[in-house]
Amino acid sequence: MTPTGKFSYLDELNDVQRQAVEATEGPVLVVAGPGSGKTRVLTYRIAHLLEKGAAPWDVLTLTFTNKAAREMKERIEKVVGPKANKVWAGTFHSTFARILRVEAEKIGYPSNFTIYDTEDSKSLLRTIVKEMNLDKNAYNINTVRSRISSAKSNLITPKLYVDNEELRSQDRMAKMPHVATIYGKYTARCKRSGAMDFDDLLYRLYELLQSNPDGVLDKYRKKFKYLLVDEFQDTNQLQYAIVRKLVNYDQSPRNICVVGDDAQSIYAFRGATIQNILDFEADFKPHGIRVFKLEQNYRSTDHIVQAANEVITYNRRQIQKKIWSDKGDGQRVKIIKAMTDAEEGRRVADTVLEQKNRYHLRNSDIAVLYRTNSQSRIFEEYLRRYNVHYQVFGGLSFYQRKEVKDLIAYLRLVVNPRDEEALRRVINFPKRGIGNTTIEKIGEIAASQGISFWEALPMAPASARAKKSIADFIQMIKGAALKIETANAFELAAYIAKRSGLADFLKNDTSIEGMGRLENFNALLDGINAFVEEDTVIDTETIPDKSLATYLQNIALLTDFDVKNADGEYVTLMSVHAAKGLEFKSIFVVGMEEKLFPSFMSMDTVEGLDEERRLFYVAITRAEQFLTLSYANSRYRFGQMRYNEPSRFLAEIPMNHVESTHAIPSSDRVENMATSAKVSGSFKRRTSANGPNSGFMTDPKTFKPSPNEKIQAGMKVLHLKFGEGKVLSIDGGQGNRVATIFFQKIDNPQRRIMLKFAKLQILD
């Protein structure tokens, strides 16, 4: 079949891709390896739907980032023209917020509800923990928040939480038995404040569809005739439950297509579960699901692809697939070892320069990826020193800066005075003589009467001066709220900036940082002005509504990515998580050390390690041509020098894909241990308690050594002392063969063993 005429875009697809695009009716699962043209399939599929006569507004595409949604729309537009803009394509959060905006009142929320960001949530939780007189050290706010978040992501309401013995006993073991109560109070407080947190945007939509007031469920089932979900491996139970509500019912055509890669699932901490992919297959099996596997990688050269393939085999469960590339062998993986984090920074920057010169790479071809955002500093330092332009993504986004959040809090308050977190933030900033005692009293009144903080404000038993301040504050907010119908968002913001004293406060701070803050503050005002003046594309939509409420609702879901200018020539610095879906000619994955990558937080469980390994898989598969991994023997953390061993992931890359001038990490380590022990007396040698000398890992009675000639790379073998291992590679001539073997259970897992002396039993 040779597609002709207007279907010519089909020519740009390989066989499997085309089948996935053309299977428009009924349930479809696309398992897409890295660089396999996943986005191309999704966009062409939508284009194909439109060409075949579907109306743009019949199609709903859910992504995880605004960037992905935006990209998709742009690419659809290239194929089908401007009607692409009428397709519903957005993030789960923004799309659901948009629907909730319309339907909120059906579930007891105002349509101008506030969206609480993580800081707001944590601040509210802190208040609740305090009010309940609980020990805030026992109730770590991040832990509490994530418990509540994952409860919501698993469809567990406060009521269900109370009755859930498993969760309750986990809480008791963690010495925080009152999480259930906190969860209940938190939910009530959000509702009373007319606020939804990020999880609520999903949960409340589910609740809406579930309770189905005024046949609202049917309305959306009819509206979205085709549903597509990107990065399905990163959905949580709640998201999948919503998807099922929308498409999986009697008489439904079940036109749903989900695209994902189990090997790239890296958001389990956010409640995502690979189980969703497996469930999807089972749930739609009775309805003729079709599964397509995209296995050809168009992004990377072979050494990189094979290294990635090999690394991921160390994970337990996975959907079988073999990613391959026909782009030639390309360069081997380069490994940089450094003594200190500073040396790592310098050598990475050196290599950046070298690659720019030798291979004529541009800054924008290069990215430095790290496990934690705090690692960015040292690379910034050296790149700046070398005069290489760079851009850091992640970390504090523009909208999270204090000066920006302060003004936004005022604006939030004008739109929704019940917004307690906004109110608490600005009631005494700039200072107007309303202190903690007064604020606490107001909180108590609100709690005892079951009213919002705002409504309790005038009842505050305070000094005459404080009362006057409060009255004035109320007046200011009410005054601004009155203008909401007549003034546009910018006029209101400018008014509040002046009237609140914020603008003056910032102008009076002449320090360097203070000037920076003023700049940000003004940039925010400019941004609001631009929103009013132009057809600003904020999310993926051209927003027709210029109200302050619309503005606030949109920026609440923006991240750093969406603000930074995407053009320009700079080296990209970002976390591995943030790099998902991106590609660069040259990738540096830095900080390849035990306890950092894999993170110490994830090291004690197999599931945790598997997720870290998938994260590493994502990192290395971002590279098209050059992949450099680096680690440092020591680095500063919390003002203290810490020593780490090279990451176990390094040892999982077979030697034949690694640049040979670099010795393997485990043998490096022996040298480095010796030198650093001399240099620094405090260096702690690993105790051998569970190391190789602590005795046999294998029962000598059942151990049957195999003939050494039979040992080959890739085999699983058993060693008397070291236990089970995997032969990574074999080198050396006949009679002198040396095997590099990875033994999972020992401290320095990668070992070089002379086969003529070794006793090894082949396991498979």
Next chain:
DNA sequence: GTTGGTATCTGTGGA
């Protein structure tokens, strides 16, 4: 209520 100094704590990822 506000200010400024000191103790304490933090140890991943992000919509």
Next chain:
DNA sequence: AGATACCAAC
């Protein structure tokens, strides 16, 4: 090291 929480003195 850097942010935040807490506390004593104004």
